[in-house]
Amino acid sequence: MARMRTQVGIVGAGPAGLLLSHLLHLHGIESIVIEARSRDYVEQRVRAGVLEQGTVDLLVGSGAGERLKREALIRDSIELRFGGRRHPLNLRELSGGRAYTIYAQQEIVKDLIGVRLAAGGSILFDATGVSVHDFDTAAPRIRFRRDGAEMELQCDFIGGCDGFHGVCRPSIPAGALTVFERVYPFGWLGTLVEAETPEQETVYAWHERGFGFFNRRSPTLTRHFLQVAPDEDLANWPDARIWDELRVRLATDDGWQVTEGPVLNRNITEMRSFVVEPMRHGRLYLAGDAAHIVPPTGAKGLNLAVADVRVLARALGDYYATGRTELLDSYSATCLRRIWRVEHFSWWMTSMLHRFPGDDAFQQRLQRAQLDYVVSSRAAATTLAENYVGLPYDD
Numbered sequence: 601m602a603r604m605r606t607q608v609g610i611v612g613a614g615p616a617g618l619l620l621s622h623l624l625h626l627h628g629i630e631s632i633v634i635e636a637r638s639r640d641y642v643e644q645r646v647r648a649g650v651l652e653q654g655t656v657d658l659l660v661g662s663g664a665g666e667r668l669k670r671e672a673l674i675r676d677s678i679e680l681r682f683g684g685r686r687h688p689l690n691l692r693e694l695s696g697g698r699a700y701t702i703y704a705q706q707e708i709v710k711d712l713i714g715v716r717l718a719a720g721g722s723i724l725f726d727a728t729g730v731s732v733h734d735f736d737t738a739a740p741r742i743r744f745r746r747d748g749a750e751m752e753l754q755c756d757f758i759g760g761c762d763g764f765h766g767v768c769r770p771s772i773p774a775g776a777l778t779v780f781e782r783v784y785p786f787g788w789l790g791t792l793v794e795a796e797t798p799e800q801e802t803v804y805a806w807h808e809r810g811f812g813f814f815n816r817r818s819p820t821l822t823r824h825f826l827q828v829a830p831d832e833d834l835a836n837w838p839d840a841r842i843w844d845e846l847r848v849r850l851a852t853d854d855g856w857q858v859t860e861g862p863v864l865n866r867n868i869t870e871m872r873s874f875v876v877e878p879m880r881h882g883r884l885y886l887a888g889d890a891a892h893i894v895p896p897t898g899a900k901g902l903n904l905a906v907a908d909v910r911v912l913a914r915a916l917g918d919y920y921a922t923g924r925t926e927l928l929d930s931y932s933a934t935c936l937r938r939i940w941r942v943e944h945f946s947w948w949m950t951s952m953l954h955r956f957p958g959d960d961a962f963q964q965r966l967q968r969a970q971l972d973y974v975v976s977s978r979a980a981a982t983t984l985a986e987n988y989v990g991l992p993y994d995d
């Protein structure tokens with residue numbers, strides 16, 4: 601077995617693992633990232649695209665945002681659409697000057713891989729059989745296979761950044777974690793389309809037939825989402841049906857037209873709220889989707905992953921600089937304060953905008969009353985705005 605050593609072993613080269621490795625490097629701390637998929641796969645995985653101001657500030661401030669500064673779209677407004685009418689909300693004005701940014705997750709992943717490799721960082725792609733060991737001692741280990749060879753990485757700490765379906769969280773002994781979970785009775789059918797959508801705003805539509813959404817990802821790309829059954833088969837959704845359904849759910853009295861184009865990518869996402877407490881066991885620290893999931897309606901998952909890693913990098917930085925463990929000890933509690941706020945916002949947006957099976961006319965009237973309130977009360981609109989652009993970090 602080939603043995604290696606580093607200070608922090610990181611499982612997962614998604615946004616959380618890569619950013620953790622990058623921030624640790626800025627603190628002078630060595631890390632090695634172990635990833636199950638190929639570099640090409642993680643660089644092409646289409647997912648999030650809406651960034652909070654704090655996420656952008658952190659990426660740019662840490663030197664990983666050069667391309668983001670050039671190519672990202674900065675947006676001031678979103679639009680709520682219901683009853684055939686458009687209701688723009690100017691978030692910048694409502695939130696005291698903060699905006700949100702459109703820049704695709706796979707571009708962030710490419711940028712972070714670029715800065716890590718340029719700095720001599722180590723990312724081991726295509727690792728199989730990854731497992732984590734002895735994290736309740738001072739000498740944790742990560743084992744895996746690569747190119748047919750058995751490998752072991754010895755480290756001081758493990759960053760469990762391997763997403764919802766990873767190995768780190770399930771390796772923590774049963775009973776050590778408390779799980780909070782809600783699975784929603786619908787999913788999102790998402791498409792990435794080559795189309796020059798004229799609208800600048802991100803559009804969220806409530807409709808009797810279910811939720812609809814689109815935003816312009818770049819001058820030539822548009823992302824659409826439609827609420828569908830959680831077990832929906834993609835084969836039931838040829839392009840023509842997707843365009844028809846978008847036309848119905850996003851229709852406006854002033855004759856909005858969907859901008860069609862070639863569908864480059866399509867997938868179905870399940871909708872779930874999930875949190876484990878605490879986010880640490882011994883020297884294994886969970887961050888990002890490994891510890892929590894939000895339904896994508898609030899556009900928060902990637903932003904939360906970034907917020908966790910920011911706290912963890914600072915805590916590890918303090919430990920290596922001073923030997924103190926206070927920030928590591930408070931890591932979970934610090935992150936969970938923000939996580940639960942964001943869990944609430946994401947659940948609230950989801951509940952307001954989706955059809956739930958068995959919803960009757962009473963429930964629909966309540967949703968419409970809530971939407972009317974959000975677009976007519978400055979106080980209600982401000983609540984949405986300050987959560988959407990991202991609340992300030994409170995640590």
Ligand SMILES: Cc1cc2nc3c(=O)[nH]c(=O)nc-3n(C[C@H](O)[C@H](O)[C@H](O)COP(=O)(O)OP(=O)(O)OC[C@H]3O[C@@H](n4cnc5c(N)ncnc54)[C@H](O)[C@@H]3O)c2cc1C
Pocket residue numbers: 611612613614615616617634635636637642647648649650651705727730761762763764765766767790869887888889890896898899900901902903904905
């Ligand atoms: C359709 C969709 C739309 C979304 N929209 C938004 C949005 O607009 N804004 C937003 O903020 N968030 C959004 N999200 C959520 C966001 O994509 C996730 O929260 C984000 O990817 C979390 O990053 P992460 O690094 O924690 O996990 P991941 O991105 O899941 O990365 C985990 C990594 O670990 C690797 N891995 C898994 N298992 C192992 C293993 N055993 N060994 C080694 N490596 C392993 C995986 O291959 C992956 O590379 C969306 C998600 C979806 C699905």
